[in-house]
Amino acid sequence: MIEAVGLTKRYGDRVAVDQLSFTVRPGQVTGFLGPNGAGKSTTMRMILGLDAPTSGRVTVNGRPFARLDNPMLAVGALLDAKAIHGGRSAYHHLLCLAQTNNLPRRRVDEVLDVVGLSTVARKRSKGFSLGMGQRLGIATALLGDPQILMFDEPVNGLDPEGILWIRNLMKSLAAEGRTVFVSSHLMSEMEHTADHLLVIGRGRLIADCTVKEFIEGNSVLATRVRTPDAPALAALVSAAGGTVTSEPDGSLLVTELPMRRVGDLAFDNGLRLHELAPLQASLEQAFMELTKDSVEYHGSLGAQ
Numbered sequence: 001m002i003e004a005v006g007l008t009k010r011y012g013d014r015v016a017v018d019q020l021s022f023t024v025r026p027g028q029v030t031g032f033l034g035p036n037g038a039g040k041s042t043t044m045r046m047i048l049g050l051d052a053p054t055s056g057r058v059t060v061n062g063r064p065f066a067r068l069d070n071p072m073l074a075v076g077a078l079l080d081a082k083a084i085h086g087g088r089s090a091y092h093h094l095l096c097l098a099q100t101n102n103l104p105r106r107r108v109d110e111v112l113d114v115v116g117l118s119t120v121a122r123k124r125s126k127g128f129s130l131g132m133g134q135r136l137g138i139a140t141a142l143l144g145d146p147q148i149l150m151f152d153e154p155v156n157g158l159d160p161e162g163i164l165w166i167r168n169l170m171k172s173l174a175a176e177g178r179t180v181f182v183s184s185h186l187m188s189e190m191e192h193t194a195d196h197l198l199v200i201g202r203g204r205l206i207a208d209c210t211v212k213e214f215i216e217g218n219s220v221l222a223t224r225v226r227t228p229d230a231p232a233l234a235a236l237v238s239a240a241g242g243t244v245t246s247e248p249d250g251s252l253l254v255t256e257l258p259m260r261r262v263g264d265l266a267f268d269n270g271l272r273l274h275e276l277a278p279l280q281a282s283l284e285q286a287f288m289e290l291t292k293d294s295v296e297y298h299g300s301l302g303a304q
């Protein structure tokens with residue numbers, strides 16, 4: 001369990017993390033979402049004691065990270081996959097860590113196997129691809145068999161096979177009862193991976209909820225209707241206060257009127273329906289809507 005209370009970090013007059021309070025619970029994947037510069041990495045560094053909070057506190061299993069008896073057995077983290085000595089092989093990198101932390105040698109082989117690097121384990125990590133580097137970083141995080149795992153943007157730059165592998169790994173770690181905390185600015189990725197979401201923008205907590213609650217609470221709901229009597233239904237819906245738009249494929253999109261009411265109107269007026277379906281925004285759309293005021297740098301189309 002990770003708990004933050006009023007966690008704040010300032011760099012000069014810049015507030016990178018602003019009064020964050022949250023709890024990351026075991027047995028689920030918690031996605032930590034936010035646009036670039038939102039404060040995700042800074043928060044993760046404070047959890048690991050790599051940065052000191054300006055105010056507030058954050059604890060791991062009830063204690064500040066620095067006061068854990070054997071941190072590597074409690075928390076495994078992948079913050080920067082490139083932070084590995086390139087001249088060493090994956091095997092020696094892991095062995096070195098295992099020996100300094102009193103972990104058995106067999107643990108090295110176990111984690112290499114989990115991440116699929118056994119066949120290249122004796123090669124220098126300098127020649128590793130981005131995906132192999134990420135896998136080695138994950139093996140490092142898993143080495144102490146910790147109950148808490150933190151991954152900062154683990155799928156950045158990975159191919160679809162690598163993304164799928166990390167996604168399944170995170171889910172299986174959570175299913176084993178571990179706490180899995182993963183940051184991303186890829187909303188579509190979190191939609192398939194996370195159970196719970198913490199969303200931040202400009203250092204502040206914007207949402208703390210399940211993925212389902214997040215989409216339902218932040219997406220504009222619409223109803224898609226297909227009927228051979230589209231003009232008649234459109235008129236009825238408009239008269240009842242709904243907004244109707246006609247789609248190129250002949251269907252109608254209805255907003256501002258519950259789906260149930262649309263169905264009732266059709267039934268009461270003897271109109272045949274071929275489809276009546278809820279349309280929900282994706283997590284991507286919901287996230288962009290929610291964080292549009294807290295994006296640090298906006299692109300502009302057509303600007304000179």
Ligand SMILES: Nc1ncnc2c1ncn2[C@@H]1O[C@H](COP(=O)(O)OP(=O)(O)OP(=O)(O)O)[C@@H](O)[C@H]1O
Pocket residue numbers: 011014015016034035036037038039040041042043185
């Ligand atoms: N060492 C530092 N000195 C000054 N400002 C910093 C420092 N580290 C981070 N910041 C600033 O704090 C804010 C939060 O940065 P952080 O890297 O935590 O965001 P992030 O959500 O991880 O972003 P990204 O997705 O781009 O990695 C940014 O505005 C950043 O410029």
